Amino acid sequence: MASVYDRFLKQRLSRRRLLAGAGGAAMGTAGLVLLGCGDGGGNGGNGGNGGVTPIAGTPTEASLPRSGGTLTFGSTTSTVFGVDPQTEIALGLLIFPRVYGYLIHQNPRDDTVFFDQAANLETPTESEYIFTIRDDVRYQAVTFPDQPDVGARNVEARDVVATIRRLLANPLVSLPKTLFTEILEEPEARDPRTVYMQTRMPYVYTFEGLGSIFSVIIPEELTDLNVVENLNFGGVGSGPYIVESVNGQEEIRIRKNPDYFRKPVPYVDNMVFRVIPDTGTIEANFRSQAIDAFSPSDALQAERVAQFTSGGHEAIVTESPNLAYVSFGMDVTQPPFNNIKAREAISLAIDREELIEKITFGTGAILGPVNQHLRDGFWALPEDELRRAYGMDLPKEERLQKARDLMIEAGVEGANIELKYPQLTNISAAAVLVQQQLQAVGFQVSLVGESLILWFIQTLRQGNFHATLHAHLPYETPNIPTRYFHSKGVPSTESWHHYANPDVDALIERHWGEFDENVRRATLLELQRLILAEHGPMLNLYTGKNRAAYWSYLKDWKRELPGSMQQYVYDNWLDT
């Protein structure tokens, strides 16, 4: 095994480790924040890497987990497509990781790789990966309507190959396909338990892609795209839970898989994901214990919920740093953004502290090009450096005057800015604040609010904006956040900001091949300093907190694991 991988593979997900260290943790994370819980980005965010702070209640763990019971989770958002693991972008994100299996997971806190259904990985070179699949993992003994019978057979290498083929052919896939289209050669099933993969170049984010929440293993029989819609109502997986019923706008039920290979988990017999679109109603139902856990929509609701007690139980509310964040994006081919001094003036004029105070109720943090909540800030620039770069070390009037002077030098006094934004509560409020802040130095800012879907489709994807507030998804590595500054952008085809800087491109591409994390960190810091000096095309503004609320009878509902790792553990149990 190549030594560069040793540090990645130093931890495996043994049963003991899984049971001891992993928390069932918030079902609410990826999906829910994606859907508007948490205040980092309007789009929410996974539980961050910086640890969890209980803001109320004392999480106590009884010594012996008890099996049984039904856990009901409340969500304000329904599914968009269903529970198809390759297409769903909302509530279904909480379901399919519990139904399907993965080869590996990668912990974004320290990049370590945990083995799920892979028993072993060999890396003869930096570009080759040979996975051996466990011999005791079987598909669930169920069949869904209009789907072929999988026959409760063992998970095999051909399933991994077929899953990736389906992903490449599927036009609805919700994740960037870059790893699979540009980096990875077609995988090969060498025998029933061995999958061979080769990347076209050494690529440090291979594990991120293979271990992402979307990279489940689907049985080959179900990978025909003709049954693509059927997977939205359930499919046979090899995970700890079996889909029982899916009504994506109302309620999804899953039940324990009695043949799950990692016994004795899961403990909870049934899980119900209940869609309750109104935040007040969800709170009332939590109060009456009709639901056992949910993600408070903001700090005020979290504070209120934290006071709840009922039937000898107390509500526990936890807060964790958010991986989602908010940015101010510019089309750098259009005036005034094609002038670097104008971009600097904008960066100085935006009062990030005011945004944090008013949008996240003081719980947020300022942000450089890479979110400091990633890996406890290992990849991010120090905060004092960011403060200097944003002029936050200067008195406010001096900072604003400097912005005005820069505008005069750039000849953009009174320039018009059309600022688009997705109409999510926090983002809409941030847009108004940014408008006021930019007008205070003399820009004329008009706001254009758009529904989230339209903003994604018509504004962001088509690069159809003068300026826009970005509601970012909860990225788990610096990969996507830095790709925003690449001339080929996030989808590896074009920059949505029409930005191209060969020096920036070179640094981004260089870090893709740097397996020594200290070397990679140095490159990433250099890249971020260059991006800060460019004052664009995207000014990252702030990131916030992610919150979870649950009753004290729900045990091992921990928040230690960051990001999508929270979805992959199943040892929570009900002490009722």
Added chain:
Amino acid sequence: MQTYILRRVLNLIPVLFLISLGVFVLLRLVPADLAEIHAGLYGTEQDIEQLREQFGLDKPMLVTLAWPWEGEFAWPWEGKFWHTQYFEWLGSALQGDLGESAFPNKPQGVTAELLDRLPVTAELLILTLIFTIAFGIPIGIISAVWQNSPVDYLMRGGSILGLSVPAFWLATLVILIPSLIWSYAPPLGYVAFFDDPWANLRQFVPPALILSAGSAAVVMRLARSSLLEVLRNDYIRTARAKGLRERTVLFRHALKNSLIPVLTILSLQVATLLGGTVIIELVFDLRGIGLLTFLAILQRDYPVVQGVALYIAFIFVIVNLTVDIAYAWLDPRIRYG
């Protein structure tokens, strides 16, 4: 009378046709088509084209025109003219099939979805109407009988409050206050009345009461003014002069006549209440047509929005027709007008 009804029914055909056309075209004026929405942030142009074909969006929207000089001329009746998104949808709709949701997270077609949710919305509407009548008419009568008394002022003030307070605000309070004081929330999920009447009423009575606040206020004010007007008529004076008891004058002679406009407004309230159910169903987590509409609009699920809009328009038109017929039956001058 029969001719009048026939004429009114025939008038419905162009109205419904225009509504269907309006709904269909307006929804397509909204930026971003279904294929673009499904392709998401990372879909390629090729993906979008593939999805357009899959959803039938590559077909012409309204009509297929082929001109002689293009070499493929065909008369409308030769068939090609109708092979468009609109006429295919309309053809299916006429056969009771409103199509499939654009998002595969719904387990059934739009028609089945509407029929599934109809009992929830219908029960909510029926209860609301019952409360509207139960509160609106008696309070209107009391207010008219004791005109300009403190009771009248109190009732009128209450009706203004009922009209002014937004239903969504009242609904939020009704959800939150019992939750904070008694840890109470209405049961989740629809429970049919015949399965568990108590659970069903706990689900439906609070939202119906809230929804009826506004409509009861309208009915109360109309009942009051209508009764006051009738009470000033000569035949009422005559009845009183004959020595009839005031109760007889009021209930036997005045009330019946004063309720004609009230009945009309009650019928029209049905249509208004259909719109009001959207927010109430959202807040009370009732899986009715209102909530379906709300979520479909958020998701840009055009087939569902189209289906619901057509359905609501249909109800509205039928209610209007019923009112027209009822009016003509009650007041023969109308059909000869």
